[in-house]
Amino acid sequence: MRISYDIKSCVSCVYRQMLFGDLSDREYELINEARTEKIFRKGEVIVKENEPIDSFLYLRQGLVKFYKTDEHGKDHLLSITKPGDFVNLLNIFSDTNYHYSVCALEETMVCEVKLDALKEVIASNSKFALRILNRIGHISDEVILNRFEISRKQIKGRVAYILIYLADQIYKNPEFRIPITRRELGELISMTTENTIRTLSEFKNDGIISMEGKVITILDYDRLHNILKTG
Amino acid sequence: MRISYDIKSCVSCVYRQMLFGDLSDREYELINEARTEKIFRKGEVIVKENEPIDSFLYLRQGLVKFYKTDEHGKDHLLSITKPGDFVNLLNIFSDTNYHYSVCALEETMVCEVKLDALKEVIASNSKFALRILNRIGHISDEVILNRFEISRKQIKGRVAYILIYLADQIYKNPEFRIPITRRELGELISMTTENTIRTLSEFKNDGIISMEGKVITILDYDRLHNILKTG
DNA sequence: CGCGGCTTTGATGTTCATCAAGTAAAGTGG
DNA sequence: CCACTTTACTTGATGAACATCAAAGCCGCG
Numbered sequence: 001m002r003i004s005y006d007i008k009s010c011v012s013c014v015y016r017q018m019l020f021g022d023l024s025d026r027e028y029e030l031i032n033e034a035r036t037e038k039i040f041r042k043g044e045v046i047v048k049e050n051e052p053i054d055s056f057l058y059l060r061q062g063l064v065k066f067y068k069t070d071e072h073g074k075d076h077l078l079s080i081t082k083p084g085d086f087v088n089l090l091n092i093f094s095d096t097n098y099h100y101s102v103c104a105l106e107e108t109m110v111c112e113v114k115l116d117a118l119k120e121v122i123a124s125n126s127k128f129a130l131r132i133l134n135r136i137g138h139i140s141d142e143v144i145l146n147r148f149e150i151s152r153k154q155i156k157g158r159v160a161y162i163l164i165y166l167a168d169q170i171y172k173n174p175e176f177r178i179p180i181t182r183r184e185l186g187e188l189i190s191m192t193t194e195n196t197i198r199t200l201s202e203f204k205n206d207g208i209i210s211m212e213g214k215v216i217t218i219l220d221y222d223r224l225h226n227i228l229k230t231g
Numbered sequence: 232m233r234i235s236y237d238i239k240s241c242v243s244c245v246y247r248q249m250l251f252g253d254l255s256d257r258e259y260e261l262i263n264e265a266r267t268e269k270i271f272r273k274g275e276v277i278v279k280e281n282e283p284i285d286s287f288l289y290l291r292q293g294l295v296k297f298y299k300t301d302e303h304g305k306d307h308l309l310s311i312t313k314p315g316d317f318v319n320l321l322n323i324f325s326d327t328n329y330h331y332s333v334c335a336l337e338e339t340m341v342c343e344v345k346l347d348a349l350k351e352v353i354a355s356n357s358k359f360a361l362r363i364l365n366r367i368g369h370i371s372d373e374v375i376l377n378r379f380e381i382s383r384k385q386i387k388g389r390v391a392y393i394l395i396y397l398a399d400q401i402y403k404n405p406e407f408r409i410p411i412t413r414r415e416l417g418e419l420i421s422m423t424t425e426n427t428i429r430t431l432s433e434f435k436n437d438g439i440i441s442m443e444g445k446v447i448t449i450l451d452y453d454r455l456h457n458i459l460k461t462g
Numbered sequence: 463c464g465c466g467g468c469t470t471t472g473a474t475g476t477t478c479a480t481c482a483a484g485t486a487a488a489g490t491g492g
Numbered sequence: 493c494c495a496c497t498t499t500a501c502t503t504g505a506t507g508a509a510c511a512t513c514a515a516a517g518c519c520g521c522g
Contacts, residue, residue, distance in 0.1 A: 068379065070383065071460065076379070076382075076383050078375070078379060091368045091369070091372040092368065093361065093364040093365045093368045094364075094365045094366070094367075094368035094369035094372060095368070095369070095372065099372065099376060119361065122357055122360060122361060122364075123357040123358070123360075123361070124357065125357075126353055126354040126355065126356075126357055126360060127354070129353060129357060129360035129361075129364070130324065130350065130353060130354070130360075132364065133324040133325075133353075133360070133363065133364060133367065134324045134325045135325070136325075136364065136367060136368060136371075137322045137323065137324045137325030137326070137367060137371075138322070138325035138326070140367075140368075140371035140372075140375065141322040141325060141326065141330065141371075143375055144309070144371070144374055144375060144378070145330060147375070147378055147379070147382065148299065148307070148309060148378070150382075151307075151378065151382050151421055152301065152307050152421070154509070154510085155509080155510075181467090181468065181469090182468075182469065182470090183468080183469095190382055190383065191510080191511090192510080192511055192512080193468090193469085194469095194470085194471085194510095194511080194512085194513095195509095195510065195511075197469065197470060197471085198470085198471080201470075201471085213469095229302070385477070385478085386477080386478070412499090412500065412501090413500075413501065413502090414500075414501095422478080422479090423478080423479055423480080424500090424501085424502095425478095425479080425480085425481095425501095425502080425503085426477095426478065426479075428501065428502060428503085429502085429503080432502075432503085444487090444501095
């Protein structure tokens with residue numbers, strides 16, 4: 001699926017209301033002048049760990065993963081985010097360099113706003129500052145709670161958790177097509193590829209989900225929620 | 232050690248410069264009027280999960296733990312924080328209720344500022360807003376990275392990590408007295424009490440640390456860092 | 463057509479939690 | 493202040509959960 005041209009207009013952008021709703025015309029102009037749109041194809045790296053931060057990035061369309069690579073070359077995913085989230089999480093006001101990498105999982109459109117312009121508008125518009133505070137708090141809280149939940153569950157509970165997360169939070173549909181590999185899915189919930197597959201197969205055999213390639217459908221929410229609680 | 236009276240004055244407070252440095256006299260007055268100081272003794276609960284958030288809390292002196300209690304009554308620590316950190320982490324601008332509890336690990340002094348007053352000052356002073364953004368980003372980033380590191384290591388690496396964290400970040404000294412139990416230490420790094428003790432004993436036998444009750448001294452930073460990397 | 467990455471299942475071994483049991487320390491009430 | 497109770501600490505033994513290793517089928521792509 002290619003990103004169509006018409007969504008490029010700011011008018012339809014969720015961020016227009018979500019974030020930039022309180023701006024004056026002049027402030028909006030300032031942001032807009034410092035803004036560039038970028039499209040990344042599946043697999044392209046958007047930001048790299050240790051690179052300097054010089055702009056604020058938000059996701060217009062697509063899906064991205066946040067990750068760190070360890071000394072053995074193995075990736076560990078921190079989270080995946082959907083449109084409506086920031087691409088460079090939260091340390092843009094507190095640090096000079098990225099602590100993680102971000103990569104497109106499917107064709108993705110990102111808006112980039114130079115940090116200087118953003119800070120100027122924050123300085124002149126306190127309602128906007130509160131909105132940013134709100135969003136940053138919300139996103140970081142979500143990441144922290146997600147990782148917390150995953151870390152205290154064992155494998156069945158983890159798989160149940162990520163399936164429900166994908167269905168409810170990301171796709172808002174019990175049937176969805178995961179654009180990520182089983183390996184990445186495992187990296188996201190801190191388990192091996194093999195055990196991720198094994199657990200998915202088990203859920204399938206038990207009739208809790210159906211699975212054909214990348215398309216997964218949750219058939220029995222109740223049992224899945226039960227596994228989530230007990231596992 | 233009792234908290235002495237003289238530190239109660241705002242003049243010596245680290246936050247006076249760190250956070251409130253840009254305020255006008257009037258703004259400072261506003262904050263000060265909405266501010267109350269509270270002292271909690273070891274073990275006292277400062278905020279409880281699910282309670283409504285109505286004020287901003289920061290730690291003047293002492294040490295606190297953030298935690299969640301699961302359905303079996305077992306606690307899981309999210310982090311511990313020292314003076315210079317916020318007590319109610321980051322969701323004060325994005326949510327209405329706490330997602331975790333906070334409890335004093337030793338005698339602790341907390342300053343409480345009504346959220347309304349804080350928001351009023353943020354609205355009138357954008358430099359202050361940027362400072363808050365900076366602090367929130369920094370704290371959340373630290374929590375996320377800490378938990379991330381812990382989750383991808385195994386037990387020796389985890390213990391090494393927390394020892395170095397305590398020595399470098401919290402106490403800034405290779406010798407320190409942990410005010411938390413071994414059980415809590417385990418809860419902080421997601422492992423059982425028994426394995427926490429076993430690993431500490433092993434480090435002691437190997438001459439990497441010395442340990443007498445609650446007092447721990449790191450003797451061999453090099454080997455500990457090596458375990459951190461490989462484990 | 464064949465190579466490399468993804469997917470899947472089974473067998474094996476390691477890591478870690480759990481259980482058990484005993485000592486030490488720290489509260490608690492008479 | 494001492495007996496008593498509870499909580500913290502420690503070590504060893506066992507089993508469960510999970511990672512690793514191995515092997516084979518599959519799919520897309522040059």
